[in-house]
Amino acid sequence: MTRAGRAGIAALVAGAFLLAGCTAAPDADPSGRESAHPALAPDGLEVSLLQLRADVAPRQAQVHVVNDTPDTLVVGAVRVEDPRLDGPAARVVADRTSRVAPGGVVDIRVQLPGVSCPAPADAAPIVVLELLDGDGAVTEVEAPAAVALGFLAPLHERECRAQALAEAADVSFTDFEPGAPGEPARLELTITPTGAAAATIVGVQSTNLIGFDAETVDGAFPVDVDAAVGDTTPIVVDLPLVPFRCDPHAVQEDKRGTIFDVRIVVGGEAGEIERFVGEDMRGRILSWVAAWCGFGR
Structure with a gap:
C-alpha cells in the first residue's frame, strides 16, 4: 500500500473512532472491561444483505459492501446482528480479509445462526465491519443493511414455524x-x-x-x-x-x-x-x- 493510501485509511479509522466517541459512551462487558459501541460507517460505505439460491441449503447469506469513499478499505471480521437471529452471523472463512478499492464492491459470505422466536415486528439487521489500516490498527463501524428481496423475514417466519413443529x-x-x-x-x-x-x-x-x-x-x-x-x-x-x-x-x-x-x-x-x-x-x-x-x- 502507498504512503497516501495508508494515510487515507488512518484518517478514516481515526475519524471513525472520533465519531464513536461522539455517538456512544463505553459500556461495561460481563468481564468488567469497557468496550465502545461501533462507530457509524463513513459516508459512502454502504452495505446490504442478500441470499442467493446457492446460499439457501447451507443457511448462508452475503454481505454486499459498496465502497464509494475516496479510500481503499480493508475489511476484516464481519458480523450481522438482528433480533431475529439467535446470535451474530459471521464470516464463513473467519480469518479472511477483503480489499475494496474506491468505487468497488465485494460480497462477503456469512453463516446464519438459528433464529430467535419470537422477534420484534420492526426488527432490522445491522452490519458491523472491522476496518484495518496499513499498520494493522482495527476499528469497528456499523451500518443498517437493506435486505435484498426481503429474504430474512420469510426465513424467520418459516424457521420459527419449524421450531414449533419440532x-x-x-x-x-x-x-x-x-x-x-x-x-x-x-x-x-x-x-x-x-x-x-x-x-x-x-x-x-x-x-x-x-x-x-x-x-x-x-x-x-x-x-x-x-x-x-x-x-x-x-x-x-x-x-x-x-x-x-x-x-x-x-x-x-x-x-x-x-x-x-x-x-x-x-x-x-x-x-x-x-x-x-x-x-x-x-x-x-x-x-x-x-x-x-x-x-x-
Missing part, C-alpha cells in the same frame, strides 16, 4: 430409491411424533426440478398425517418422484431442486417449512434425474 414431530427425508427411466423413484418421508404436542403434515410441494407421479392438490402431494399428543409411532410416507424437467443445465446448475416445501398446520395455523434431502441424497437424486432423462446417451 415440538410435535420430527419430519425428515430418510431414504431414496431411484426408479428406472420412465418409472417413478421413491423418496421416503418419515414423520416421528414427539407425543408432546399436535401438528398436521398436509402435503409436500413439487420443486423446480422434481414433481410427483400421482395426483396432487394445488401442486402438493397429499400426506395428511396427524401427529397427535401422546403418539410417538413413526409414520413413513413414500413420495413417487419424477423429473419435472429434463434440460441438462437445470440439473448441472441446480440449487433448490431437492429442497421441498412441506405444508403443515401447527398451533392452529397453516404454513410451510422447508426440508432439504441432505447432500448425500441430493447427489443420488441428481444422478437419478440424469439417468432418467438420458443425459449423455
